[in-house]
Amino acid sequence: MSVHFLHTSDWHLGQFFYNHSRHYEHEQFLAWLIQQIKEKQPHALLIAGDIFDVINPSSQAQKQLYQFLADAHDAAPQMQTLMIAGNHDSGYRIEQVEPLLEKYHAKAVGVIRWNDDKSLNTERLILPIYDAQKNIVAWCVALPFLRSAEITGLNDQTSTSQSAIEYLHRTLISEAQKRKTPEQALIVMSHAHMQGAETSDSERPIIIGNEEALSTALFDGAIDYVALGHLHKPQKVGQAHIRYSGSPIPLSFSEIHYKHQVVDVRIDPQNPEQPYTFDAIAIPRSINLIAIRGSLDEVFAQLQALPHGEIEEIEQREYVDIEYSTTQPPALNLRQQFEDALPKNRYRLVKISRQYLPNEQQQDQAFSISLEPPTPEKLFSSLWQKQGYDNDDSVLKDFMSLVEQAQHALDDETSA
Incomplete structure (x- = not known):
């Protein structure tokens, strides 16, 4: 028997991008995914966490998920949808609607549960995948995002976060292997940061170095596929069958x-000669993100060269990020100048940042290093220049006057 499933993750439904809703983009993706499900008729859809962008998602975001589940069930009535909670999700929230999920052949695993004797409750974490004739074609070990407070201190094997993670994987994989037959596949779905995987800016606030990164050694050699979520770049980790979608x-x-x-x-x-096949199905991008980089003159030239043609709906307009470089202080109305240079009613300027370039005088200074303790005057002059301002005797005199007043106040306080 073979098993056929689709692996996706990190939808982040309800996300706001620089205060702009991504609802339209998610609608386009979900409609496309429904079409893939309709055409391919897989046994299962695996959603490996971060279904929502925040723990308390909006009603609009929740409606988007449940409408998708209803539409997916209509498109492929025999398909199961298995999903786990990510670090952005509330595990308890996604499990609360279990009767609704069952109606659409869906199952959500949000939290790790323990028995009264402090042993791991494996029943909710090892899920069968069926074919159209209700034969079990695979077993899926479903591991939501593992928070240290929820998995440590339960028994002798969970004294630390690392030992608890190892215990969970060892116990669940061993139990799943007892259930499977040779013709059934064994899958692990996990929301985790794996060692050696490549991250992006949007993940860095929740990733501290590599301390919490897990090793692929956790995955037994008998596992046929590891469906990962958490990192946003599609990639394999070490081996072809261990993947982030x-x-x-x-x-x-x-x-x-x-x-x-x-x-x-x-x-x-x-089929030992070809036990698995993977096909990466490219998702069409409904709205472009455009990064403009360069000097002010180069930025304005690039803005004016962008394609024209109005887009009526604001939420369908393209996003623009500008990073400009200059040695001079920016004009007070620089944002308006950028807006005026953009073709009308087609783009959303969501981010402007400045890359500082040292002027020639500062470049010369960069080659000489002084070991003398900096004086307040030198520190002020250095910071003033780094902001792009020229040295001004009147400003420096005002600063030194403030330093003198502060010194007098400090002397008076010391002598009192």
């Missing part, structure tokens, strides 16, 4: 060049 839309400007995709997976455990 990545996010369906770019969640930051650092992800402009990501090849967003859904992974189409087919596994046949009884």
Whole structure:
């Protein structure tokens, strides 16, 4: 028996991008995914966490998910949808609507549960995948995002976060292997940061170095596929069958060049010559992200060269990020100048940043290093120049006057 499923993750429904709703972009992705499901008729759809962007998603975002589940069930009535909670999700929230999920052949695993004797409750974490005739074709170990407070201190094998993670994987994989037969596949779905994987800007606030990154050694050699979520770049980790599907839309400007995709997976455990095949299905991008870089003159030239043609709906307009370089203080109305240079009613200017370039005088100073302690006057002059301002004797005199007043006040306080 072979199993056929689609692997996706990190939808971040409800996300606001620089205060702009991504609802339209998510609608386009979900409509496209429904079409893929209708055409391919897989046994299962695996959603590997971060379904929502925040723990308390808006009613609009929740409606978007549940409408998708209803539409997916209509498109492929025999398909199961298995999803886990990511670090952006509330595990309890996604499990609360279990009766609704069952109606659409969907299952959500949000939290790790423990038995009264402090042993791991494996029943909700090992899920069967059926074919149209209700034969089990695979087993899926479903591991939501593992928070240290929820998995440590339960028994002797969970004294630390690392030992708890190892215990969870070892226990669940061992139990799943007991259930599977040779013709059934074994899948692990996990929302985690794996060692050696490439991250993006939008993930860095939740990733501290590599301390919490997991090793692929956790995954037993008998596992046929590891469906990962958490990192937004589609990639394999070490081996071809350990993969991040990545996010369906770019969640930051650092992800402009990501090849967003859904992974189409087919596994046949009884075919040793080709036990699995992977097909990365490219997701069409509904709204472009445009990064403009260069000097002010270069930026204005690039803005004016952008394609014209109005886009009536604001939420369908393209995003623009500008990073300009200059040695001079920017004009007070610089943003308005950028807006005026953009073709009308087609773009949304969401980010402006300045890259400082040292002037010639500062470049000369960069080659000489002084070991003398800096004086207040030198520190002020250095900071003043770094802001792009020229030295001004009157400003320096005002600053030194303030320093003198502060010194007098300090002397008076010391002598009192």
